[in-house]
Every structure is written in C-alpha cells, then in structure tokens.
Amino acid sequence: MTSPDLRTIAAGESSTVDGPPPGRWRLLAPALTSWGVCAWMIVTPGAAIWVICVVATAVTALLVLALWFGGRWRSTWVIVAIGCALLVLLGGRVAAVEHGRYDPAFVRAAAASERITLEVDLVSFPQSSAGEFGAQRSWVRAQAPGARGSVPLLLFFDGTPEANWAPGTRIRVTGVLTRTPSGDTAAYTMRVTEFAMALAAGAGPQERWALRIGEVTVGLRNGLSTAAAQIDGAELVPGFAVGDTSLVSDDLDAAMLESSLTHLTAVSGANCALVTGAIMWLLARMGAGRRVRIAAAAGALAGFVTIVGPDSSVQRAAVMATVLLVSGFGGKRASSLPALGAAIAVLLLIDPWQALQAGFALSVVATGGILLLATPIALWLRRRVRLPQLLALPIGVALAAQVACGPFLLLLQPGIPAVGVLANVLAAPAAPLGTGLGLVAMLLLPLSPPLAHAALLCASVPARWVAATAEVASELPLARWFWPEGWAGALLLAGCQLALLAAWALHRGYLALPGGVRAPRRRPWANIEPPAHSLRIAIWVIASASLGIFVAVTVITPTSERFDTPANWAVVACDVGQGDAVLVRDPSAPEEVMLVDTGDDEERLEACLDRFGVDRIALLVLSHDDRDHVGALPAIIARVEAALISPASLEQRGEERDVVRQLRVARVPTTTGVAGLAAGGRAGEADAAAGQIPDPGAEFEPALAGLRWEVLAPRAEVTPADTNSASVVLMVDAGDTRLLFLGDTGLEEQQEILSRIDQLEADVIKVSHHGSRDQDQGLPARVGAAWALVSVGADNGYGHPSGDTLAALARAGTRTLRTDTSGSIALSLDGGSLRPWVERQAAPDVGAHP
Structure with missing residues (x-):
C-alpha cells in the first residue's frame, strides 16, 4: 500500500504551483460508479444486457437534454457521457464473459x-x-x-x-x-x-x-528462490523481487500480516515504479530523450510483468504505471486522479470479475487515500511537528493508506492494526533496496553466479531488517486495537473517519454549514477573521462525537468486557468457530490451566485466552491431529509447559506428524495419551505401547494443582484406523467439577468405551465431533451430566449439531450450550452448583432442566 510510485505522485502534486489540472474528477467519478454497477452485474447473471438497454435509453434522453440546455452544464455532460460509455463497454464485456462461462x-x-x-x-x-x-x-x-x-x-x-x-x-x-x-x-x-x-x-x-x-x-524465478534458500535471512528477497513467498515461514508470514507488511512481498506499484524509475534514470544519465526513456521504461515494465506473472495484483500495478507513462508521453503534465480512474476502467475491462476481489478494492482505496491525504498529512507534520521531509512524507503515505484501507481491512481481519503505520515507516527504506538487489541478482544468476551471490548477500541485509521489523512490531503491546469486525464495524469506522474529515474540511473552509456559514480560507499575508460561533460549535461537536465513539469502542468496550467476564470460572468453551478449544482449571488454583485442543482460528483463540486471563498453559491436550483441533497451535505454543497428544493412527505410521514436529522444535515436554495414563505419570510410560515417543527422556509432569485427570481411550494395544478414532478421551476433575472430553470419537469408539468402563458419571460433557449424528444415543444417559458443551461454528456446512444428538442430551436431562449461538461459554461454581455465563445473550438451545 505504501508504494514509492505513489509517494512520487503525492510529492509531485504538492510541488505544483498552478494547482491541479481542471477536470481531474471527470474520469474517476464515472470509473467508481461503473465499478459498483459492474459488481452488481457479476452477482446478477443476465443483468448486463439490461444495463446496456437502460444506458442506451438514458443516453438518448441525455442527448435531447444536452441540445435543449446547450453548454451551460458542459462538465456534467462530459462526466455522464464517460460514465455511460464505460457502462456500455463493461456491460458488453460481462455479457461476453458470462456467455463463455456458461x-x-x-x-x-x-x-x-x-x-x-x-x-x-x-x-x-x-x-x-x-x-x-x-x-x-x-x-x-x-x-x-x-x-x-x-x-x-x-x-x-x-x-x-x-x-x-x-x-x-x-x-x-x-x-x-x-x-x-x-x-x-x-x-x-x-x-x-x-x-x-x-x-x-x-x-x-x-x-x-x-x-x-x-x-x-521459470528458470529465473526458480534460480532466485534456490539461491536465496542458501543464504540466511534472504527468505524475503524472492518475495520483494517477484512475489515468490515460498521460502517465508508460517511464523514470519503471520508477523508480516499482523504488522501490515504483507504488501511488501506481493508485486505491486512499488516494484513497477522501481523498474521503470531505474530504467528512466539510467537513460537520462546517458542523454536519451524523454520519449525514448518512456518507451524503454514501458518495455522494461512488460518484461517484468512477464517474469512475475500476469496475476491480478501485477495487472493492477502494471496498468497504473502504464497509465502514468502514457499521460506523460505527449508532453502534458500527468494527473494522478484521472490516472487512477483510467486504471480502474482498464482493469475492469480486462477482467470485470476483479470488481469483487478484496485486493482490487484495497489497491484502489489505498491509492486514492494516498493521492488525496498523503500530501496534507505530510505538510501538517512538517509545519506542526517540525518533521523533515525525509520522514514526513513516508509517515503521511503510510497513515493515508492505513486510514483509507481501515474499513475494508475489517472485512478481512478483526481489529485495527495500530502498529502498521510504524512498521511501514521503518520498513519503507529497506524494501526498495531489497527489491532492486533481488532483481539484479536474478538477472545475474545465468551470467555470473558469484556476482549474483554477492547481490543476494547484500539484499539479505534489508530483508533481515524488514523481518525484524515485522517480528518486533507484531509483539508490541496494543499492536492491534479492538474494533467490531464485519460490515457493521467497517461502516462504524468509516463513519468516524468521515466525521473527522468533515470537521477538518469545515475548519479549513472547504465545507460550509447549511445557510452558507463557512470558515474563511487561509491565504498568505492576509488577516484571517475568526470563524462564526455556530461553526466552531459544529466543528467541536462533530470532532468530539467521532473521537468519543472511537475511544469508547477501542478502550471502554474491551475493558467493560473484561470486567463482565466471570473470575471464578472452572470451564470455558472458547468460541473458535468450527473447532474445539476448552479451558479447564480449579478456581481455587487459578494458575494451573489445562487447554483441550486449540481450534483453527489463532486470533479467536488468543482473544479468548486474553479475555479469561490465561497467560500460561500448564498442560495442553491435543485430542487428535485434525486441523480444527490443532490448527492454532503455533499461536499459543510459547505459553505451553507440557503437552499430551493422541497416538498415531494407521494412516500416520512411519512419518513425523506436524504436531510432534512443532512441539519438538518448541522443546515442549510431550507424551502420548493412551488408556490408563493419569496425572503424575512420566514421559515414556505409555508411549512405547502407543508406538511413538515424541521426545524421549523429556521430563513430563502432568500433575496439576487442583486438577486430576485420566485417559480413558484409545487403548495402547490397538492402532486407530484414522485420526478421529485416535481421539484422546479424557476424564478431568477440576476441584469439585468432573468433566468428560470425548474428542471426535464416533459411535464405534463410544460403544467400546461404554462396554469397558462402568463409571462414566460427570458434571459436564464436551460433546463429540461438534454434535454430529455419529454418536451413541445412550451415552448421555450413562454420563448424567448437568451441562453439555457443543463447540461448533455458526452456519457450518456439516449440519452440526445434529437434531438427534441434541434430543438424546435433552432426554438425559442435560442442558446444552452451543458456541455458535452463545459465543464463548464459561461455567462457574456458585454455591456448589455450576452457573453458566455466555458471551452473547442469544437464545441457546438449552434443552430441559435436569
């Protein structure tokens, strides 16, 4: 989002004396309108033909009006004519593509x-x-x-x-x-x-x-990736140069995402600007004319796009750069907003389906935000904060892009990445250097491998800087601020930002109150009259309301939620979507916490742990290896002191399992859970019978203060057929509360447990496999639990939980609480009985009272 070409545009506009060229909105406004109509046509098959017919009728009516009114509204007619032309072209393109798709x-x-x-x-x-x-x-x-x-x-x-x-x-x-x-x-x-x-x-x-x-x-790309893999710290260089992120580890990728730096490893306008700028600078030093420089830059851009591939992000970057080159080819001053409008129109005509892509939207709003806001922000930083231009412009560009993209990012990722501006400013000098050296190394590899190796060594220095920036920034406190996700959160944030922008525009005199009350425009060497009292009040009210809402959402809401969270909880079913993550502890020994499974949503799991004050996990139980139970392990592995995992299934024999590798690398003492293993055991007691010892000789101390547990299944002498049948079935006593965890066992495994174990009574049962139909309908009656926890995702495509399973729980007198309807669920001891707390006051399916 913070591309050098956009910085150049922003800086170039601020340096003009004549002001912006006239008609700068004539192309952008129709392009934005056509974008919205194009998105509607795509999700409404057959609508393109109707759009063409309606636009043709409207054009006829507009021609009559234009002849009637003459040239009084000439600028309006131009905008409408361009918009109609774009709609006709896009309608025809969508109709043609739909004809082929069907x-x-x-x-x-x-x-x-x-x-x-x-x-x-x-x-x-x-x-x-x-x-x-x-x-x-x-x-x-x-x-x-x-x-x-x-x-x-x-x-x-x-x-x-x-x-x-x-x-x-x-x-x-x-x-x-x-x-x-x-x-x-x-x-x-x-x-x-x-x-x-x-x-x-x-x-x-x-x-x-x-x-x-x-x-x-392919040879150039593969050669660069292979050479970079042999140099420590160079894993980001192929991403800088050609968008190849195959060497980037999951941890570094997560840190880049958290610190809003992922755009640096995706080919964007920054890469295109670097290529074209380098060619034009070199030819200028050789005395070439402007037309020759632009033509050579266009050729270099075409070759670069060929190497990195014609993906959508590359198309967007290349088209923007091409439009700017063409706008300057005839000797006229380039204009950024018309160039943005032309880029939108060209990209949609190439592929109308980009209208619904998140990357396209982010690219457009980031570019527009930089063009409109970066220069005013940089000027304010220079005048008020006294920052030098070297710092003011990068900060202005990063802040403008972050503000413009903020509402859209909430549709992809919850929270506001507050650390993103700082991270982008720190990484801004290093990314172009790494990109340029990476491209040089790629071109030198077939000609001189030693020189290419030297260029890669140099490129690894800025790559290490960016990686370190991402890792440090992602770990900073308050790196991401709370904000509601989805369309509601996006509209709320956009409203706050627009209100602040309106207050600023009223203060500067760009907007007026109803009745024509306007602040006097600031002019050099002129006495400025104070604004009217009503205008000052309006500015104060709008700005205070916007900032008040922002502070209330980011600070007061999370604080109040923390106060609302029960302090004496014994069991918490975290809402991690379609997956399992359950916290267990004895309220009298709150520091000793057991976590059963992690789910697959790292952000939701971390939010749940933070909300319930869990910084340390004394024992992590991974019931089995399916991703909806272990996928978020990397996010919390640093908090884990010991782990209990399932035995290898038949299909996993002979290979190192991913969870075993992660725990081994993190040096977490680990043992395999098989029937008979209980609190107080040592690593290796049951592992040999289970056929796998993840970390031989490691000290494993699963005895926890206030928690007693025992593994009921699977049996050590039986090799489970698949991961579900390998699920660890666990009975846990947390103080005066007994819990039964069934993993993802099915009918066959549950019947085997019922035939082998007589005493299965518990206070709480974690229902198997998100409440699927594959259950023993008599098991709830044998357990006799007061509460059942169903960890399940809302609107999942599996039909979970099953009506038969819910009915069996109700017949047994067990109340059912579900994360899809209630969010995270906590059970707390109150007067000797368990009392539920739910995150959302939806009407859960609670069944009958026992």
Whole structure:
C-alpha cells in the first residue's frame, strides 16, 4: 500500500504551483460508479444486457437534454457521457464473459460430476501449501477453450507442480469439475487426478516461442528462490523481487500480516515504479530523450510483468504505471486522479470479475487515500511537528493508506492494526533496496553466479531488517486495537473517519454549514477573521462525537468486557468457530490451566485466552491431529509447559506428524495419551505401547494443582484406523467439577468405551465431533451430566449439531450450550452448583432442566 510510485505522485502534486489540472474528477467519478454497477452485474447473471438497454435509453434522453440546455452544464455532460460509455463497454464485456462461462458442455459435466479430460492454458504460476500431515497441495489458475470462448478454471492437485509450469504453458488434465458461484473469478474448480504436458513436437512458432519464454521465466524465478534458500535471512528477497513467498515461514508470514507488511512481498506499484524509475534514470544519465526513456521504461515494465506473472495484483500495478507513462508521453503534465480512474476502467475491462476481489478494492482505496491525504498529512507534520521531509512524507503515505484501507481491512481481519503505520515507516527504506538487489541478482544468476551471490548477500541485509521489523512490531503491546469486525464495524469506522474529515474540511473552509456559514480560507499575508460561533460549535461537536465513539469502542468496550467476564470460572468453551478449544482449571488454583485442543482460528483463540486471563498453559491436550483441533497451535505454543497428544493412527505410521514436529522444535515436554495414563505419570510410560515417543527422556509432569485427570481411550494395544478414532478421551476433575472430553470419537469408539468402563458419571460433557449424528444415543444417559458443551461454528456446512444428538442430551436431562449461538461459554461454581455465563445473550438451545 505504501508504494514509492505513489509517494512520487503525492510529492509531485504538492510541488505544483498552478494547482491541479481542471477536470481531474471527470474520469474517476464515472470509473467508481461503473465499478459498483459492474459488481452488481457479476452477482446478477443476465443483468448486463439490461444495463446496456437502460444506458442506451438514458443516453438518448441525455442527448435531447444536452441540445435543449446547450453548454451551460458542459462538465456534467462530459462526466455522464464517460460514465455511460464505460457502462456500455463493461456491460458488453460481462455479457461476453458470462456467455463463455456458461458453456453447455462444461455445465453438463459439472452437473454430472463426471471425469473429463481438458487441454488448458495456465494463466498464473502454481502455488503450493503444506497440508495437515505434511502432504503437499497445489493449485493454479488456467483457461480452457470452449465453444463460446475461454472458460476460467482453478485446478487443485496433490503434490508439487512441475518445475517448468508458467503462464502460457499448455497441459492436459483429467478430473471432476465443480461449478462455482457467479461472483468467483474461476467459473469452475477441478480436482485434478492426472496431468501431462500437452504441447506437441510439431507445434507452431507462436506456441514454441511462448514455451521458450515460459522456460526462461521459470528458470529465473526458480534460480532466485534456490539461491536465496542458501543464504540466511534472504527468505524475503524472492518475495520483494517477484512475489515468490515460498521460502517465508508460517511464523514470519503471520508477523508480516499482523504488522501490515504483507504488501511488501506481493508485486505491486512499488516494484513497477522501481523498474521503470531505474530504467528512466539510467537513460537520462546517458542523454536519451524523454520519449525514448518512456518507451524503454514501458518495455522494461512488460518484461517484468512477464517474469512475475500476469496475476491480478501485477495487472493492477502494471496498468497504473502504464497509465502514468502514457499521460506523460505527449508532453502534458500527468494527473494522478484521472490516472487512477483510467486504471480502474482498464482493469475492469480486462477482467470485470476483479470488481469483487478484496485486493482490487484495497489497491484502489489505498491509492486514492494516498493521492488525496498523503500530501496534507505530510505538510501538517512538517509545519506542526517540525518533521523533515525525509520522514514526513513516508509517515503521511503510510497513515493515508492505513486510514483509507481501515474499513475494508475489517472485512478481512478483526481489529485495527495500530502498529502498521510504524512498521511501514521503518520498513519503507529497506524494501526498495531489497527489491532492486533481488532483481539484479536474478538477472545475474545465468551470467555470473558469484556476482549474483554477492547481490543476494547484500539484499539479505534489508530483508533481515524488514523481518525484524515485522517480528518486533507484531509483539508490541496494543499492536492491534479492538474494533467490531464485519460490515457493521467497517461502516462504524468509516463513519468516524468521515466525521473527522468533515470537521477538518469545515475548519479549513472547504465545507460550509447549511445557510452558507463557512470558515474563511487561509491565504498568505492576509488577516484571517475568526470563524462564526455556530461553526466552531459544529466543528467541536462533530470532532468530539467521532473521537468519543472511537475511544469508547477501542478502550471502554474491551475493558467493560473484561470486567463482565466471570473470575471464578472452572470451564470455558472458547468460541473458535468450527473447532474445539476448552479451558479447564480449579478456581481455587487459578494458575494451573489445562487447554483441550486449540481450534483453527489463532486470533479467536488468543482473544479468548486474553479475555479469561490465561497467560500460561500448564498442560495442553491435543485430542487428535485434525486441523480444527490443532490448527492454532503455533499461536499459543510459547505459553505451553507440557503437552499430551493422541497416538498415531494407521494412516500416520512411519512419518513425523506436524504436531510432534512443532512441539519438538518448541522443546515442549510431550507424551502420548493412551488408556490408563493419569496425572503424575512420566514421559515414556505409555508411549512405547502407543508406538511413538515424541521426545524421549523429556521430563513430563502432568500433575496439576487442583486438577486430576485420566485417559480413558484409545487403548495402547490397538492402532486407530484414522485420526478421529485416535481421539484422546479424557476424564478431568477440576476441584469439585468432573468433566468428560470425548474428542471426535464416533459411535464405534463410544460403544467400546461404554462396554469397558462402568463409571462414566460427570458434571459436564464436551460433546463429540461438534454434535454430529455419529454418536451413541445412550451415552448421555450413562454420563448424567448437568451441562453439555457443543463447540461448533455458526452456519457450518456439516449440519452440526445434529437434531438427534441434541434430543438424546435433552432426554438425559442435560442442558446444552452451543458456541455458535452463545459465543464463548464459561461455567462457574456458585454455591456448589455450576452457573453458566455466555458471551452473547442469544437464545441457546438449552434443552430441559435436569
């Protein structure tokens, strides 16, 4: 978001004496309107034709009005004419793309779920990620030729992609098509079971030339990644240069995200500006003319885009840079806001489906915010705070981008990243240096590996600086402020920001109160009259209301929530969505806390731990290895003192499990939970029988003050068939409260436990597998619990919890509390009985009173 090209634009506008050129809104306003209409057309199939008809009718009426009124409203007619032209073009483009997306052959194949074979052309570089147990999963975007035109696809396959795959590569794939919603960029997804290169030996020169370019591109990218992997601290360099983040660890990626620095490793306007700026500076030193410099810069930009790939983010950056180059080609002064409007229009015409992409929205609002706010903020910092221009402009750019993107970021991630401005200012000098040296190293690798190695060593220095900035910034206190997520939070934040902007505009005289009351405009060497009393009151009220709401939400709301949280809780079911995370402790020994599972949402889990004051986890129990039970482990592993994990299932034998690796690297004493293991044991007692000792010889002290526990299943002599059947079933006594944790066991495992154990009574039961149907309906009656906890995500696609399971609990006289309806749930001891506390006062399904 804080791109050097945008800083140049901002600085350039502040240096003009003539003021901005006229008509700067004539292109941006129609482009923004067309963007909104385009988004509506995409989610409403068939609406494009109606838009074209309505616009054509409106144009006819407007021509009549224009002839009638003459040139009195000429600027209005220009804006309307541009808007109508854009709507007609976008309507035609959307209609044409929809015609190809709904190709009858593809529709029939997806409806029948039949395996088909297609020849497709890749349109992006493939990407990969590690699965739950180290398995590699990859995906790549492609286009398939259809009877009506190209059909966009998203291909998924197991394993790693071929090394020579690049945009333009043609491959033959076999798999099953699945149709996507109308707003998705890809019309279909395909689970690929077989693939092979499809370019024949007798292909034409155009295909061979495209293949050769792809091979060169892949060679350069892979060479840079391979060379960077051999240098400590250089993992960010391929991301700086070409957007390749394959070397970035999960921890560093999380730190970059938390500190709002992820845009530095995604190809953006900063990279394009660096390439074009370097070429133009070099040619200027050689005495080349302006037209030659611009033409050479455009050629270098085209080559850069070829190397990094024609992804949406690259298209946005390249189109913005191209528009600015073209605007200056004819000798006229470039104008930033018309360039932004032209970029929006061109990008939507290239791919209308970008209108619904979060990256497109963030790119547009960040650019607009920088163009409109960066210069005033920098001028204020220079005049009022006395900061030098070297610091004022980067801070102004970072703050403007953060303010503009704030409401949109709430739709993607909860909270306000307050540390983002500081992190971006600190990283701003290092990122361009790392990008430039990374590009130089990539180009030198085929020519001189020693020189390329030296360039990479130099590039690793700024890369280490950015990584250190991200890690330190993400750990700072109050790095992220509380703010409601979703559309409600986004609209509330936008309202606060607009109110402050309105107060500033009233103070500066850019806006007037009803009745024409306006503050006098400030002019050099002129006496300024004090503003009217009513205007001062209006400014004070608007600014105070905005700041008051902001402080109330960010400070008072979290504080009041903390006071509302029960202090003597014994059990807490954290609301982590579709997953499990349950805290247990004896209220008389509050420092000894057990956490059973982590869920898969790191932010929700950390928020729950912070809310209930849990800084240290004496014992972590990972009931089994499914991601919805262990996915958030990296976020809290530093707080864990000992861990109890499930035995390896049949499908996991012979490989190191991901949870074992994480705990081993973090040096957390670990043992395997099998039937018979209880509080006070030592590592290794049951591990040998379970077939795996994660950390041989490690001291494991699972005896906790106020907590007594025993593992009921699985048995050591039986190898579970899968991860669910390997679930650790645990009975825990927390003071005077007994709890039964069933993991994700199913009917078969529960029947085995019932046949083997007579005494299963408990006060609280954690219902298995989010309340799925696969349960023994007689188990609730045998347990006789007063309360049942169902940890389940709202609106999940699995039908959890099952009506049969809820009915069985009700018949047993057990009250059921669900995280999908009540949020986080706490049970506290009050007069010898458990009293529930819920985060949200929704009407939970509580069943009958016991």
